[in-house]
Amino acid sequence: MELEAWYMDSSEEDQREPHKLNPNQPVSLEDLKKLGVFYWKLNADIYETDPELEQIRKEQGYSYKDVITIHKDTLPNYEEKLKMFFEEHLHLDDEIRYILDGRAYFDVRDREDRWIRISMNKGDLITLPAGLYHRFTLDTTNYTKAMRLFVGEPVWKAYNRPADDFEVRQKYLESLQGS
DSSP: OOOEEEEBOOOOSOTTSOOBOSSOOBOOHHHHHHTTOEEEEOOGGGTTTOHHHHHHHHHHTOOEEEEEEESTTTSTTHHHHHHHHHSOEEOSSOEEEEEEEEEEEEEEEOTTSOEEEEEEETTEEEEEOTTOOEEEEEOTTOOEEEEEEESSSOOOOOEESOOTTSHHHHHHHHHHHTO
16 A cells, blocks of 8 residues: 555644544645655565565665554553653654554644644655654554664754744755755
8 A cells, every 4th residue: 555645634633533634635745755755565574584675774874773553552651652752843864764553643744834733654765854754643543663764873863843943944845846
């Protein structure tokens, strides 16, 4: 199954719900690419030995990896972390996540500052470019296991919006002009 993404409604209800507009307004992979978001579908059952994942890591320079399980029984300060992940923010480096099990959502801003929700399922690998405003949440299953990938040593710092003065944000906005 291909990645599913859509424009979100403005409801403030449970962040774990899909929040699709009525009628739904889907967003294509091509539209996501224009925002700098890239996607691969891999076989998460063989992630430890997957040659396709190794090839992507080699090509993209993803030298660091770890695995995080986001569930109330496994993640210390679970509720606090979920709130933090759902704050709109950007990073100085790309954010690369590979869903090994469970489901989750990444929400990203489009050129007009509208939210796009990206549904992430087992086997989905996504990269969000440095400087893109985004947030993360689980869906109603309240569980995901994800591989976090980095170029070099991991940097865990998020900069909450507003962060428009950051050079990485300006570079990101400039990159949109060319696409």
